[in-house]
Amino acid sequence: MLPIPNLDDRMFEQMVMEARKSIPKLFPEWTDENAHDPGITLLELMSWVTEMQQYYLNRVTERSERKFLKLLGIRPQDAVSAACEVTFTGNEGQLVLPKGTPLLAMDLRFETQSTVQLVPATLEKVLVRTETAAANYTSNNQAKIAFYAFGAEARKGAHLYLGFDRALPVDTEISIYFNLFDRYPVKVNPLLDKTDPLVSSAKVAWSFAGAGKEEQTESWLPIETHSDTTVHLSQSGELKFSITSDMKPMSLYPADDRSRYWICCTLEEDGYELAPKIEKITLNTVRAVEQETLSEVRAFNSTGEPNQRYELISHLAYTGLHTVQVLDEQGRWRDWHVVASLKACGPDDLCCELQQDSVRRVTRLRFGDGEHGSIPPQGAKRVRFIAYTADFDYGRWVGNSKGLPGQTFEISRGRAFKPSSMLLQVGYRPRGEDSFVWDDWTAVDDFDNSKSTDRHYVYDAAAGTIRFGNNEAGLVPRKSGEPNIRFLALQAGGGVRGNVKDGLVTGFGFAAAPGMSVTNPFAARGGREAETLAQAKLRVQRELAAPTRAVTAEDYEAIAKAAPGLRVARVKAIPLYKPGMRDFPRVTAPAQMTVVVVPYSESDKPRAGKGFLQTIKQHLDRHRLLTTELHVIPAAYIKITVHAVVVMEPKYKNEQRRIVLELKRLLAPMDHGQGEEGWRFGRTVYKGDIYGVISRIKGVVYVQDIWLDAEGTGFHKDGAGDIHIPPYALVYSGDHEVETISLTDL
Incomplete structure (x- = not known):
C-alpha cells in the first residue's frame, strides 16, 4: 500500500520567511520589512490561514472523501458483470431454455438473460445479391471474416439470403443474432438509457420462401417480426420473428447445388452512414451474463377476483424451491402455503396451487376462490413469487435480531454479491399470532439521511457485512429469538474475470439434451471491478467538465x-x-x-x-x-480540383503521385491535413494553402502555377482564385491534375 503523503509539511515561521524572501524580487519598492509594517502583518495573517488549511487538508480521511463525493451526487460504482452471446447447436427437436439457464466457462457461471426457443435447423448458406453481383459468404460467416450485408455501397434493392437445411417451424418465435463489425476509428457512443430510441437511416424488410397462392410456385412472403434490436441492421443485435406458413425449398444461385429453405432481408430504403458489415450470423443465440442468481422475486398485480392465475418462465422458478408472499390490508407481507391442490384448503387458508409445464418450462400459480383458499387483496404488485436454489435454502437466512443498535451481520462468506440485486426482509410475530409477518428493508450507502423510522441497512461489500441503524439514524430490527432476517433476492457475480475469451462458455449447469452443445462465438466483454475511491474522483472530474x-x-x-x-x-x-x-x-x-x-x-x-x-x-x-x-x-461538400505546374529536381521529376496524395490529405473532410479532424467547416480554400503543401514535398524546387476549380452549391470564387465556402460546408478532393517539369528542362 502506498504511503499517505504528509500535506502539513511547512510551519508558520517557514511560510513567513519564504514570503519575506520573495519581496525584493516581486516588489523592489517595498523596503520596510519590519514587524510594524502593515504589509508584514498581512503576510503573517496569510501564512497563518495557509497553515490552518494545510492542517485540515492533511486530516481528510477516506470517509471524508466519500462524503465529499456524495455531496456532488457521486458514489463509487459497483462491480459489473461481463456479457456475451452464446449459441446452442445439436438439439434434435424444439426446446425452450428459460431465462436464467445456467452455463459454465471453466469455474465461472453464466446465465441467459432471456428465454430462447431452440429450433432444430442449421444455417448452411449466406448469400449477398446486389444489382451487379452475387456472392456466397458462407465461409466468411463460419470463419468470422467480415463481409458487407448489402455490398460496399448498400444500394436500395440489395438482398441478404440465409439458407437453412430444414424448414423453420411455423408460429414459433425464432431468434437470429447478427454480430456486426465494430472496430472502426470512431467508436459508437454508449447508450445512457436503453429506452433512448435509435432511428435508422435505412429500412429493411424480411421475407421467407413459401408456397404461392396455388401452393405450387415459390413466393416470397412477409415474415412476422416480433423485435429487432439490430435497428434495421444498423448495429449488432437480435432479430426475433416467426414464420406464418410452411416454407418451400428452392435453389438460389450461387448456392444452387441443392434446394434449401430461405429467408431474405431486402434493403428497401438506403441511407446507411456506414454500410453494415457482418462478422457472424447465428441461429439459436441468446445473451448470457456472468452471474449466479441465488434467489429471485417476481411481483404480480392482484385484481382481488377469485381464481387468479399467474405464470412465469424462469429456470430458477422451474428448478428451485419456492415461497409465495401476499401483501395484506395492513401493508405487511405474509407467506402463503404452496399446496398440490386447493380443494383441501378452507376459505380462510392462506394457500395457493403450483403447477409446472415440462415442455414450455412454465411455472403457473393459482389462488383460491374464497371457498377453497383465500383471495389476495386487490392492488399493484401485491403478490410475490420467490424462487431460490436448494443450496441457498439455509444461506438466505441472515440471522436473528438482538434488538440492539448498530447490529452487524456477516453475509458474504468469501463471495461478492451485487448490491443492486438485494431484497432484504425483517420479520416479527404480531401479538396473538403464530406466524411471522415481514417488512421490506432498503439498502443505503450510509445513514446520514435516515430517520429513526426508516427501514434502512448498509451493505459493506469489502467487509462482506450488512449493518443496521440505531433508532436515531435508521430503525433497529425487532428482537427475535429465532431467525427473522432473510434475503428474498440475491445475485453473485461481477468483475474482470468474467471477460472470458471466445469459445470458453461450453459447459451446462443443467441436464442438457444428448448431443446439444453451446459456445460463445465472441469474447465476453463489459466486466469491471468495483470502482475504487481514486477512480471515482477521476470520474467526477470528467463528469463535472462535461x-x-x-x-x-x-x-x-x-x-x-x-x-x-x-x-x-x-x-x-x-x-x-x-x-x-x-x-x-x-x-x-x-x-x-x-x-x-x-x-x-x-x-x-x-x-x-x-x-x-x-x-x-x-x-x-x-x-x-x-x-x-x-x-x-x-454537412454540404464542395469538390476542389487543383491544377498545378511544379518545377522539380531532376531525380524527382516523376513524383506527381506523391503530390496528389498530399493534396488529397489536405483537402479531406476527415483527414489530418488540418489539425486532427480534417478541413475546418467554412474555411476558405486559399491558393496559399496549396502552395505551402506542395512546396514542403521533398524534391520540389518551386510551384510555377496553380489554379483551383470547385463544384457544389453555395461557394464563390474571388478575383485571386481562392474558393470561399459556406459555414456549413467541407471540401473533398477531385481529380487533381499536376504537371511536373524538371529543373534541367527549363
Missing part, C-alpha cells in the same frame, strides 16, 4: 458528439444561423442554432441520413434552452 446544458456553441458540439448509439465524427454549431439564409454572417437570425453533423463513414463524402439527424436532434432537444430554435443538418 456540459449538461446546451448554451454556447461549444456546448452544442460536445453534446451532439456524445449522442448515444451513434458514430459522430465531426460537429459544427453555427449560432444565429438558419438553414437557407443568405448573406450570413452579415445577416443573422436571433434565437437560432444550426448544428452541422458528419457521421463516421468510409466514403469520401460522409453524409448523415434522416435517422442519424433525428437521433441527434432528439438528444439535443433535451439539453437546449426553451427559447432556442434548433436545426440539425448534414
